[in-house]
Amino acid sequence: MYQYQFNSMSTMVRISISVELFANDLLPIYKQFELIENICSRFREDSELSQMNQQLEQEVSVSEEMFSILTDAEHFYLKTGGLFNPGILTALEQNGYRASIEKIRGKEIDGSASRNINAVSNLPFSLNAIKQTVILQRKIDLGGIAKGWIIDRAAKLLENLGYGFINVGGDIRIFGELPRPLNIGIEDPFDTTKIITSLQVQNGALATSTSAKRQWYVKGEVKHHLIDPRSGKSSDSSIVSATVLAPTAIEADIWAKTILLLGETEGQEWVRSKGLGAVLINKYGDIWRG
Numbered sequence: 001m002y003q004y005q006f007n008s009m010s011t012m013v014r015i016s017i018s019v020e021l022f023a024n025d026l027l028p029i030y031k032q033f034e035l036i037e038n039i040c041s042r043f044r045e046d047s048e049l050s051q052m053n054q055q056l057e058q059e060v061s062v063s064e065e066m067f068s069i070l071t072d073a074e075h076f077y078l079k080t081g082g083l084f085n086p087g088i089l090t091a092l093e094q095n096g097y098r099a100s101i102e103k104i105r106g107k108e109i110d111g112s113a114s115r116n117i118n119a120v121s122n123l124p125f126s127l128n129a130i131k132q133t134v135i136l137q138r139k140i141d142l143g144g145i146a147k148g149w150i151i152d153r154a155a156k157l158l159e160n161l162g163y164g165f166i167n168v169g170g171d172i173r174i175f176g177e178l179p180r181p182l183n184i185g186i187e188d189p190f191d192t193t194k195i196i197t198s199l200q201v202q203n204g205a206l207a208t209s210t211s212a213k214r215q216w217y218v219k220g221e222v223k224h225h226l227i228d229p230r231s232g233k234s235s236d237s238s239i240v241s242a243t244v245l246a247p248t249a250i251e252a253d254i255w256a257k258t259i260l261l262l263g264e265t266e267g268q269e270w271v272r273s274k275g276l277g278a279v280l281i282n283k284y285g286d287i288w289r290g
Contacts, residue, residue, distance in 0.1 A: 001164060008033040009147060011169030018176070019162035029154050039066055040146040042089065053089070053139040060134055067132050070125065072250060073145050077123050080258045085229040087124030089141040092227055095234055096218045109218055120229035143225075144257060147171060148207065148250030155249070171207040173249040178202060186279050189213075189241040197279055197287055201245060207252035209260045210241040228261050237263045238282045245277035264288070 004015040004026060013033060015021075039048045048066050062070070076084045096109035124138040151168050155175040158166060163176025172184065181202040185195035189212040199206065211226050211234070228235040242260040246252035255276060259267040264282060271278045271290035278290040 006030065006033075009037060009150075009168065014167040015158065015164065016167075017158060017162045017164035021161065025161055028157055032150060032154055032157070035065065036146055036150040039063060040069065040142045042141055042143070049140070049142055052134065052136060056136050056139070058135065059128070059131075060136075062132060062134055064132070067127070067129075067134070069142060069145060069149050070127055070134055071129075072149060073140075073142070074123060074125075074127065076145065076250075076254045080254065082121065082123075082229060083258045083261050084144065084254050085120050085124070086140040086142055086144065087120050087122075087138045088227045088229055088232075089139040091120055091229075091232040092141055092225065094232070095227065120227075120232055145250065145254065148205075148248070148253035151205070151249035171205070171249055171253060172201070173205040174201065174203050186243050186281075187241075188285075189281055190285065196281075197289070199243065199245065199277060199279060204245060204247045205249040205252040206243065206245050207249060207256045208241060208243040209253070209256035211235060211237070211260065212240050226257060226260060235261050237261055237267075239264055239267055239280050240283050241279075241281040242267065243279040244271075 001016045001018060002020050004017070004021060006013050015029070037044070037047070041047045042049055042053070044050060048063060052060055052062070073086050122137075124140050125134050125136045127134055147168060148171065151166060151171060151173045154166055155173040158164065159175040163178055165172055165174045165182065174182070181200045184199050184201055184206055186197045186199065186208070188194040188196045189210050209226065226235045227233065237260055239260045242256045244252050244256040244259065246255055255274065259270050259278065259280065262270055264280065267280060268288060268290060276290060280288040280290070
């Protein structure tokens with residue numbers, strides 16, 4: 001397998017593919033990742049998302065890519081009963097996540113805004129498919145869906161060239177027909193130098209959602225990026241890490257977050273009801289396989 005890698009979305013993108021790629025093959029992939037950052041980064045003032053968030057209650061024309069992501073966001077909001085909700089941006093900021101994770105990880109953050117945290121309930125936008133426009137009722141964050149969306153898009157391009165897989169910060173999507181299954185190690189969320197179990201994957205995608213990596217402190221209290229919309233606060237779920245197999249990266253990513261937010265009892269039931277493959281690790285280090 002030929003290996004290629006580059007940085008994007010504050011992580012490493014790694015491509016393993018059966019054929020040698022050249023600059024003309026890789027350029028469309030680079031451009032796709034660059035495009036998604038220009039569209040969806042909330043830390044770029046000139047991104048399409050940032051511009052939208054400054055025009056609340058106004059009808060805004062959006063790009064084809066943004067409309068596609070928002071359409072998927074609406075779909076998964078309904079599928080998860082609102083547990084996936086892009087309208088959590090204000091809650092993220094109030095919990096201290098106001099800068100990219102590289103700048104705040106492990107640090108004490110000013111928590112002066114945390115006094116007014118509220119639950120996040122309804123879908124924060126409405127779409128007009130005919131005009132390709134959106135009206136935002138609240139500021140939104142698309143970090144919880146954009147990565148899966150772009151992984152699936154890149155996999156489609158790569159499938160035209162050969163077989164293999166793309167790994168973006170631990171989220172993996174297989175493309176083409178692999179000659180044998182991948183054995184994917186699952187990290188110990190409390191010690192990322194250790195692999196504590198594994199999953200065999202022949203097709204589709206795998207994603208892990210964990211509350212152990214993106215952490216900071218507010219008044220000595222640990223905070224993380226997985227906001228429970230029912231409280232508006234960092235989730236207190238006993239699940240620390242949820243790894244899920246699904247047909248697409250976007251599904252794997254959102255199901256993993258949903259299962260973590262649901263907690264052990266409801267999360268395990270969700271896995272069974274969806275017929276998913278999953279590995280859940282709780283705060284005591286216990287491992288549950290579905």
